Amino acid sequence: MSATFLGMPGSFPNNAEKAVQNSQLRYNLRKATHTIRGRRASVVGELPDWQELRAAGKAIKDETLRHLDRYLLQLEEAVTDAGGHVHWARDAAEANRIVTDLVKATGETEVVKVKSMATQEIGLNEALAEHGIAAYETDLAELIVQLGDDFPSHILVPAIHRNRAEIREIFLDRMGDAPEGLTDEPAALTEAARLHLRERFLRSKVAISGANFMVAETGTLVVLESEGNGRMCLSLPETLISVVGIEKLVPSWRDLEVFLQLLPRSSTGERMNPYTSTWTGSAEGQEFHLVLLDNGRTGVLADEVGRQALRCIRCSACLNVCPVYERAGGHAYGSVYPGPIGAILTPQLRGMGSDLDASLPYASSLCGACFEACPVAIDIPEVLVHLRAEAPHGAAERAGMRLAGWVFGDRARLAGVQRLASRLRKLVPKRLPGPLSAWTDTRDLPDIPEEPFRDWWEREERHGRP
Amino acid sequence: MGAREEILGRIRQAVRGAPEVEIPRGYRTAPPVDDLAGLFAERVRDYRAIVHVLPAAEVPAAITELVRGRRMVIPDGLPPEWSEGAEPAGGSLAELDAADGVVTGCAVAIAETGTIVLDTGPGQGTRAQTLVPDYHLCVVLAGQIVAGVPEAVARLDPSRPLTWISGPSATSDIELNRVEGVHGPRTLEVIVST
Amino acid sequence: MRVALFLTCVNDTLFPGTGKAVVSLLRRLGCEVDFPAAQTCCGQMHLNTGYPQEGVRLARHFTEVFAGYEAVVVPSGSCAAMIREQYPKLVKPGSKGAAAVGRVVPRVHELTEFLLDVLKVEDVGAYFPHRVTYHPTCHSLRGLHLGDRPVRLLGRVRGLELVQLPGAEECCGFGGTFAMKNAAVSAAMGADKARNVLGTGAEVLCAADNSCLMHIGGTLARQKTGVRVMHIAEILAATEAGG
Structure with a gap:
């Protein structure tokens, strides 16, 4: 994983200590996480077969990972047969180079983007900027973050740390075309974003996306979203480039029947998100490029205990139920992947060489709420404890633990x-x-x-x- | 070695000796629903869309009532009686943007989740046609409604571009308050033809 | 029935009253109680802080000490969860001591499980005329899945008024060494838990784990709230005669 995203630079406990003292942040996070917790619980409770869906989701992802080589090759063939182009990227630099070259080949200097964790992970916007290409985020929360020169702090709601008054100020200061007399009503702020992006959607020639799922059997990509910015980016531009982690695969088309139930209910707490788009290769004559991203994932795959983190479908249910996330906020994790899943994913993708990354496995009271909420049953506490054993320990702590072990030995x-x-x-x-x-x-x-x-x-x- | 071979090699190395996986599919694939149209209508309404449940014979007149005199995008293959009285809009992006709305049928609808799926087939328009106009009127035939997600997935053709629609476009990005109407059509009106 | 008490190192050292209460309660219910003196610690602190080798050593020690008993009672949801959930993974199948783990672990019961599932008693004859609220603790709730067992037991205590704790299922912020390593977040969680406890108007906060109570109780005491914390065993052991 590249080091472009730093968020807060200190160790997790130091970052969290600062965040805990920020009462506005505490209030915003508490309100938001408790709201979504309630919504999730209600729509999950509606399905009598939730545990069966969860077991299936877990197993489908495990099967994918077990034969990831085979499924990736199958995907590549299906996408190519459907008129798409497939590229492979070992790391962030290679992925950024591929995307930059593809955009340059179109002659365009502006691209629109659908919210994508993978492109944040590799620092794509910054890489494009170095080559004179401007990337415009179109998801409302991403727009708030981008306009505010800020960092995302949540997987699903990247601006969860901002309240309506703060968002209004960011729009008035930075948007350029914010309506006069803009109020802090969410509806008014949303309308301002719609107007701001409308022209750009209609004229953009190149879009960049991620994907929630890729189907090996059919070569189909799937994006779930709410606002319609995804549909704008996926269907209007002449060229679409999707950067997707290699673990986002599912083997068969049928498998979507499981994930299209698990993801929306776990994520936004809805029976279904407003829009889901699926496309296979070149759709309606569009030029389509798929960039398959490793960037540390194969390293995670090699860890027998840690590899379950690759089941993650980025729903953010674990963040929303986590008492530590609720108080520390997303920035304290210093990664695009905050919360419990970030605490196990980031140290595996980046290693534990820095104070921050070495402190992440300890950013949990091991209360187990994340495991219970996880729609693909990632045993996050198990992986945390596993990583703690691999984390560097201070000399004083080592001595103390040895002494305690000696005392308890008899x-x-x-x-x-x-x-x-x-x-x-x-x-x-x-x-x-x-x-x-x-x-x-x-x-x-x-x-x-x-x-x-x-x-x-x-x-x-x-x-x-x- | 190229990136492709190197990544595949790393994967093979990483999973060597890992156990094989059985996929349990104990979830419901065809949940029993007595009144598909009723449940579908209720669930679509939950998204704050406008829903009418009408006998098939009354549908054309109801559509005419809604589209008369309005500049509507009329997709290829739409039954002519589903756009009577509308003024056809042009097909450029600018014209789509200026249109009053779009009227379509659908490929499948899901009762449990209140979802409509479009597959760009006859009467369903291109993806742009159902996205850019601010108003989407969708006619759902009773026989197109299935109970749950698994039946819908089974009916759909993955080689076609699909758009699953559950209510008007929305966001919860500001304090997790749901606001209907962002970039997609801000009004979704559904006629269920029984 | 002859039972061995695994009191846990925290209770043995800091909360002997809980141990005495468990002994008195089990004897009242007709059990013969033994406290194997060689017992020390289950190893949870070492495992969860990143020192699995010490954890394995202590797991083997535990299984040696308790090998001869048909039932082992643990008045701590967290330590019971450590033994039941973690030992089988920690002492790898085929390694030294794995067979003993396989034999001993199924005989280990958390106290309220033992009362309801093994002794099959819901009314233990206790009397405790106070307003009490109950914090379920994470490892009891999500590790051992104790469910409503403690609440059922408390519900049968004469004189006891049980009040629901808002946000009961949320972690108190103890988390073992988490309380030290992430003190700020731990304290913030503890403060929120203490606020919820105070909101109930209860005189006593009860749980099946003294570690969590040490943290919440320490917070309540620092704020001079006057709310007492008590292990569930101490409430269940209280009688009209004994007070």
Whole structure:
């Protein structure tokens, strides 16, 4: 994964500490995540076969990953047969080079974009800009982020950290053609975005998208969206370039019957999102290029425990139920993939060489809400714990853990420590020094008892029951 | 080595020895629904679309009532009685943008999710024709309605470009407040012909 | 019935009252209780902080200590989940101690599971005339799937008024070493949980896990709220005679 997206540069705990103090952010995030939690729960509850769909979704993705080579080749053949062109990119630089060359070949210097995590991951907009090509984001939230020179903080709702008043200000300052007297009513802000983008949609010759799914059997690509900006980009321009991670495959057309139920309900909390577009190769005479992106995915695939992260269909249900995400916000994760899924995906794609990436597996209380909400049953806590074992540990922590292991290794050593603590119980200060202050800054310590349970038990056993 | 071969090689290396997978398909493929048209209408209304459920014989008159005197995009292959009274709009993007609306049929409709699917077949228009105008009037025949997503997927032809429509265009990008009407048609009106 | 008590290192060291309550409760229900003195820690802290080798050692130690018992009772949802959910994965099939894990793990019960599923008692004869709210704790809820077992037990306690905790299923922010490594987020979660507890007007916050209670209770105490925290065993052990 390229390092173009940094978000906040510090470690997760430092970033989160700043975010926690931002009461506006806390309020915006709480309101938004709780709203969508309720919607998701209600439409998921409507389906009596949700767990069966979930089990099928998980297995279909596992099957895809198990034979990813075969399915990619099948996809390539089907797309090519349908008049499309397939390109392969080992990493971000290669993908950016391919897309840049394709755009240059059209002679255009402007492209419209549909929201795509993959192109954010590789920093495509910045790469295009270096070659004099302007990329215009057309999803409302992406537009808010792009106009505000900001970073996305959520997979589905990238501007979730902004409230209506902030968005109005961004539009007035940056849009150029914001209507006079623009209010902060969501309907008015939406209308402003519609007017701002309308002309651009009608005149753009090149569009860039990602895809939610690719069907190996038929060569079909699938994009789910709400606003119609996706349909504008996918169907009006003469040339369409889609950059898609190699794990976005499903084997057969039939498999969509599972994912078109799982994704909208998990994502926007709707029975179905307003628009889903599917196309196969060159549709209605359009020039179509598919760029298949590895960029670290094959490395994730090689990890027996971690590879389940590649099942992810980017629904963001895990973010919306995560108590840590709700308080830390998306920027603290320093990656296009925030929240619980980001905490397992980013360190696998980028490695754990930086303080930030090494701190991500610890950005969870392991409460398990993410696993429960995940429509493809990614056991995020399991992967977090797995990555923690591979993460670099500080010397002090290593020593402390070794000491604790030694104490727990034998009952006499444990009893010795317990008795020592009981003897010193009156001396423990209310506020502890150094790193231990992390506890006592906000919480009292429990009183240390006069004796541990084991001493009471031994005495009771010796003297008979009361 | 080219990128293609290198990526395929990395994949083969990565999955060597991984277990084979069985796909359990215990979910419902044909949920029992008594009143398909009724459920479909209810679910489309939930998206704040306008819905009429009418006997087939009354449909042409109802359409005429809605399109009379308006500049409508009339797709190839649309039954003539579904656009009587409308003024046909031209086919350029500018003309589509200036049109009052588009009237179409559909390929399949899904009751549980309130979804209409267009496949650019006769009477369904090109993708641009059903996207650019601000008003979309769609006629759904009772026999086109299936209960759930699996039956719809089975009926559809993946080689055709498909557009699944569930209500008017919408966004929830501002504080997760749903606002109907962004770039796609801001008004969706559906006539269910029974 | 003869049962072994795995009290957990946290309870043994910091909350002996919980251990005494479990002993008294189980004896009242006719069990013969043993506390194998060689027990130490289940290994969860090591595993979850990224030290699986120590976790494996402690898992093997646990299974050796409890190998001879037909039932092991654990008054901690989190430690019970560690043993039941993690041990079989941690001590890899075929490796040293795996067979013992296979034998011991199915006999390990969290306290409320043991009462309802093994002893099949819902009314344990307790008396506790106070307004109580219950926090389900994540590993009890989503790890062990305890469901409404604790609430059913509390519902049969005479004099006890049980009030629903808003946002009950949301994590309190303890998370083991998470409470130290991500102290700011942990404290923010704890503060929200404490606010919800206060909103119920309960005198006592109850849970099946003292680790979470140590965190929420520490927050409530720092804010001088006067709300007590109690392990469910201590409520179930209380009787009219014994107070």
